[in-house]
Amino acid sequence: MGLPGLSGLSGLSGLGMGQDAASHMLEFNGTTSGINCGTDASLDNLHDGQMTVEAWVNADTAGEAGVGRIVGRGNFTSSGWRLYWGTLQQVTANIQCVTTDAQQWSSTVGIPDLTGGWLHIAFTWDDATFTRPKLWIGGVQYADAGRGADRNGAVVADTGTTLYIGQNPDGNYTFDGKMAWLRISNNLRYTANFTPPPQCQPPAIDANTVEQWNFNEGEGAVAAAEVNAANNGTISNCVWYTCPNGTVTGYSWLSSPATIRSDMIAEIWSGNGLPAAGADSTSTGVADPLDSSPTNLLRVDQLTISMDDNAGTPVMASEPYIWYPAAIDSNGILALYHYGHTTGGWELGGQGDMVRALVEAGYTVAGFQMPAGGPAVHNTYPDPTASLNYLKFFVEPVIRTINELAAGFNSVYMLGLSGGGWTTVMCAAIDTRISRSVEVAGSEPLTITTSRDWEQLLPGLADQFDYQSIYVAGAAARRQMQLHNEDDSCCFTLAEYNTDPYEDEAEGGATLHGGSWSLVWDGTHEEHKISDWGRAQILAFFAAT
Numbered sequence: 001m002g003l004p005g006l007s008g009l010s011g012l013s014g015l016g017m018g019q020d021a022a023s024h025m026l027e028f029n030g031t032t033s034g035i036n037c038g039t040d041a042s043l044d045n046l047h048d049g050q051m052t053v054e055a056w057v058n059a060d061t062a063g064e065a066g067v068g069r070i071v072g073r074g075n076f077t078s079s080g081w082r083l084y085w086g087t088l089q090q091v092t093a094n095i096q097c098v099t100t101d102a103q104q105w106s107s108t109v110g111i112p113d114l115t116g117g118w119l120h121i122a123f124t125w126d127d128a129t130f131t132r133p134k135l136w137i138g139g140v141q142y143a144d145a146g147r148g149a150d151r152n153g154a155v156v157a158d159t160g161t162t163l164y165i166g167q168n169p170d171g172n173y174t175f176d177g178k179m180a181w182l183r184i185s186n187n188l189r190y191t192a193n194f195t196p197p198p199q200c201q202p203p204a205i206d207a208n209t210v211e212q213w214n215f216n217e218g219e220g221a222v223a224a225a226e227v228n229a230a231n232n233g234t235i236s237n238c239v240w241y242t243c244p245n246g247t248v249t250g251y252s253w254l255s256s257p258a259t260i261r262s263d264m265i266a267e268i269w270s271g272n273g274l275p276a277a278g279a280d281s282t283s284t285g286v287a288d289p290l291d292s293s294p295t296n297l298l299r300v301d302q303l304t305i306s307m308d309d310n311a312g313t314p315v316m317a318s319e320p321y322i323w324y325p326a327a328i329d330s331n332g333i334l335a336l337y338h339y340g341h342t343t344g345g346w347e348l349g350g351q352g353d354m355v356r357a358l359v360e361a362g363y364t365v366a367g368f369q370m371p372a373g374g375p376a377v378h379n380t381y382p383d384p385t386a387s388l389n390y391l392k393f394f395v396e397p398v399i400r401t402i403n404e405l406a407a408g409f410n411s412v413y414m415l416g417l418s419g420g421g422w423t424t425v426m427c428a429a430i431d432t433r434i435s436r437s438v439e440v441a442g443s444e445p446l447t448i449t450t451s452r453d454w455e456q457l458l459p460g461l462a463d464q465f466d467y468q469s470i471y472v473a474g475a476a477a478r479r480q481m482q483l484h485n486e487d488d489s490c491c492f493t494l495a496e497y498n499t500d501p502y503e504d505e506a507e508g509g510a511t512l513h514g515g516s517w518s519l520v521w522d523g524t525h526e527e528h529k530i531s532d533w534g535r536a537q538i539l540a541f542f543a544a545t
Helices: 257-268 348-360 391-408 419-430 467-475 503-512 532-543
Strands: 024-029 034-036 050-059 069-073 081-086 090-095 102-105 118-126 134-137 140-142 163-165 176-185 209-213 233-236 239-242 281-283 297-308 314-318 321-325 333-338 364-368 411-417 434-440 479-485 516-522
Touching: 050 069, 050 081, 069 176, 081 118, 090 118, 090 134, 102 134, 257 391, 257 419, 257 467, 297 391, 314 391, 321 348, 333 348, 333 391, 333 419, 348 364, 348 411, 348 532, 364 391, 391 411, 391 419, 411 419, 419 434, 419 467, 434 467, 434 532, 467 479, 467 503, 467 516, 479 532, 503 516, 516 532
Parallel strands: 333 364, 333 411, 411 434, 434 479, 479 516
Antiparallel strands: 024 176, 024 239, 034 163, 034 233, 050 118, 050 176, 069 081, 069 163, 081 090, 090 102, 118 134, 134 140, 176 209, 281 297, 297 314, 297 321, 321 364
């Protein structure tokens, strides 16, 4: 993947790059794990007024007996309240009432099994006005009228009972998975869909925080309560883990793609919106940079796209090549191809073969390389400022090329290798004109590894957006394929993937939002490249109806 030239980046550390904002998390084993937080009166009868209960969880399964407890207070089924997992209900919030409990379940219609990925889960309750709890997953309310029950009778007091995290008072129905932090509040924190607090940056304590467990200890048998030490939890049979740097995200694969898109655009362009300009100039009929030209090549053009420092001073330019097939062969599709951190010319890693194959299949191809690192870009990075996000230099050339050329085409597709694959998923997430996209060996969630190119760890990206949400934003109402090499000599291998699989989340989120996302593994070689087999998969993906 190789690092680009870093001239001018001396101030990057001041922006927070590389800072580990993570805390810790606990893993529950689904059989004997639990946290006993005692019986202090500060937690009595919270369900007799307003309350919000929330946590970041990653459930491996639905838990012991299919009803793994996240948290609850009361004598199991006779008093109090609880938030738990369920095989059929998926997630359930329950308020114990005299005749009929108030319950809300997450719908199983139109969404996949919720196990297997990090989710922010919350419920809110107002005893004066609610007939059932309101359940929120990934900041989205689940209000399926057929998945729950309205209350009948007053709430049943839980005075003097024990609050348990990850288990019920009888020591069973154990949660199976990890938990990052948990907060209980005495108000309705959420009344409309929202962006959850970051996964590994516990929220600050405020006047409405009744209690919060941050799991910051990282070792030992006590989970400290942040408000009242009487609510410290005694840990049984849990395992400590560190939240990896970069998993501090307020988004999940269930978040609104439109929200993710607008927030990414605001972050990348410092609130100035998606660029509307096209290229600054076009050179027509330039020499083909490939060692051998496509057999049906009409001509090669080269665009010049100048980018400023957000203060009007030009600081960097990108010069993408455009390969046009003969008019009789053109299929009316513009294929954006990003080489990534390539300093060895346009043939490295089988990429010249990919361009030739696309042009010979009728695609017009626009070829890009990373800023300050390849023959298609020049100049170096400016000094960082509070109003300049370096991410713009990676994605703006693609957006402005679409602005320049898209009107002459029926569709726009995009693909890329390595850093170009990363750029592909970024651009697909922020520009819905890219209807199909393929990322080859370019990214994976930061929960797997934070050993990657520096741009993927920039503040404003790694500390806000997780890759599952970016994949979903790029595939919503469209199509995206991730093609990784099983034994890649560089990165993103099958062995890495198996430490924290994410396919169900990305695929499920895309399906939920009317799109498709797929993960394909290339086992034909052990290099960091697009193989002959991989090239065939890409061409088939682009050609599919």
